[in-house]
Amino acid sequence: MADSAGSNRRLGGSLTLVDAIAQSVGVMGPVFSIAFLVPLLVGLNASGSGAGAAAPLSVAIGAIGVLGLGWIVAQYARRIHSAGSLYDYVTDGLGKRVGAAAGLLYYVGILVLGVGILVMIxxxxxxxLQAEFGITPLPEVVWDLILLVGLGVVLYMGVALSTRTQLVLALVSLAVVLVFFIVVIVKVGDGNQVVTAFNPGTSPQGLSGVLFGVLYGVLLFTGFETAANLGEETKHPKRDIPRAVLISVLTVGVFYVIGSYSQVAGYQFNLDALGSNAGAPLFGLAGPVSDGGFGSVAVRRLLELVVILDMLAVMIGCSVAASRGFFALARDRRLPTALSSVSGRGTPLVASLVVVAAHLVVIVITAAWTGLFAQENMPHYVAMFSWGSTYGGFSLAVIYLLMSVGALRGLRDHSKLWAVYLAGATGIVVTGAAIFGAVYKVGAPIIYAPYAAIGVFAIGLVLAFLHREQSIDPVTAAVPTARA
Known part of the structure; x- marks a missing residue:
């Protein structure tokens, strides 16, 4: 039963460090990301710019930049822990109105990203099934609905179930793909060129190409901060949330460097060879030796399965983060208070229903309106995912930028002020570059995604300025924007 005084309730739970790590890793979707973003890193993108065979260097630089962002999140997590933490971090640094607009942009962005992934799965x-086995047991829309029912159950049953599910999916997929990457590197043997992979001169555009590749290197880590959304449901948030964020970034960063190197090395550092498998170079490497791969049909099918498992983890993580965010915004009187209702299981009831409903709407649109965001020679579900992931990635990049700017003020009382300035400057540079990459030489319909995100942020600002401030005691009203 929903609590009628939901706005005076806090979410229940006693999550651990492992749960928090699972949330961050789940939303990053490391296997899914490394399978499909390497072509963009090397330069097979709309602008034609990229790191080329020096893609691992771009990933390493991007990881350093994200560590700066992670450090900021970790410092805030020691002070503020709630269901809508990132929104509270921006609020702490830039004020309530900008924070409220940022919260709307962030959680709508997370939701759109998750919805796009569901139809993609x-x-x-x-x-x-049709290509590999020649069977079509169910229509595409029925698969979508089955996934939606499963997602609804996970959201209602509680975040512990969702994080444990994400953990299993992510660990299985990570382990399988990491082993394959190592096998590829070993089989390449004398063809390995580590110096080449980390030499800026290897890029067709030199250092500028490497830096452009950093844009996509940062996008690989999108969602690293979502463990902070579980601060209210974590038993020791001051200790576990900062650790979860930093551990997730470091662990996944190492995986990304190995994965990007394995793929460029597997194609003999030849961009033309990699470009011939631009859809998913990982699957090309996993194919039979007779086709130029390092595996077999069975290995390719196994990797296709684990990529789908990782996509499921991303979908669950996005939905968990979005439901907690809408709950927090409603509890802070920034969205209709009905969204702050809590179920008997201590989960955000109405906010979760809104998330499920949004997925259902997009499922119907994907099946019925096949011209929306359509791109030539691309299935409509891929076009919907491409637009949704661009929208979500751009939205999160804007929030990271706002958080970095706000940290210069919000963390000005930190004992290591030099570290605040360093991390803030790093965050501003890398997120500013990522935002530039999301709009530079990007045509329709993808360019409409950043435009839509800017529109949502503008609407959020208008609503925030029209909103009449109310005096809310953060203790008695359980509004978690106060510092711990």
Whole structure:
């Protein structure tokens, strides 16, 4: 039963460090990301710029930049822990109005990203079964609906179930793909060129190409901060949330460097060879030796399966983060208070229903309105995912930028002020570059995603300025924007 005084309730739970790590790793989707973003890193993108065979260097630089952002999140997590933490961090640094607008942009962005992934999973399952086994047991839309029902159950049952599910999916997929990457590197043997992979001169555009590749290197880590959204449901948030964020970034960063190196080395540092498998170079490497791969049909099918498992973890993580964010905004009187209702299991009831409903709407649109965001020679579910991931990635980059700017003020009382300035400057540079990459030489319909995100932020600002401030005691009203 929902609590009628939901706005005076806090979410229940006693999550651990492992749960928090699972949330961050789950939303980053390391296997899914490394499988599909390497072509963009090397330069097979709309602008034609990239790191080339020096893609691992771009990833390493991007990881350093994200560590700066992670350090800021870790410092805030020691002070503020709530269901809508990142929104509270921006509020602490830039004020309530900008914070409220940032919260709307952030959680809508997370939601759109998750919705796009759901239809991508359904379409991928349908097409993979058809291509690999010649069977179509269910229509694409039915796969989508099955996924939606499962997601609804996970959201209602509680975040512990969702994080444990994410953990299993992520660990299985990470382990399988990491082993394959190592096998590829070993089989390349004397063809390994570590110096080449970390030499800026290897890029066709030199250092500028490497730095442009950093834009996509940062996007690989999108969602690293979502463990902070579980601060209110974590038993020791001051200790576990900072650790979870930094451990997630470091662990996944190492995986990304190995994964990007394995793929460029597997194609003999030849961009033309990699470009011939631009859809998913990982699957090309996993194919039979007779086709130029390092595996077999069975290995390729196994990797296709674990990529789908990782996509499921991303979808769950996005939905968990979005439901907690809408709950927090409603409890802070920034969205209709009905969204702050809590179920008997201590989960955000109405906010979760809104998340499920949003998925359902997009499922119907994907099936019925096949011209929306359509791109030539691309299944509609892929076009919907491409638009949704661009929207989500751009939205999160804007929030990271706002958080970095705000930290210069919000953390000005920190004992290591030099570290605040260093991390803030690093965050500003890398997120500013990522935002530039999201709009530079990008055409329709993808360019409409950043435009839509800017529109949502503008609406959030207008609503925030129209909103009449109310005096809310952060202790008695359980509004978690106060510092711990």
């Amino acid at each position: 359904g379409g991928t399952i349908h097409d993979t």
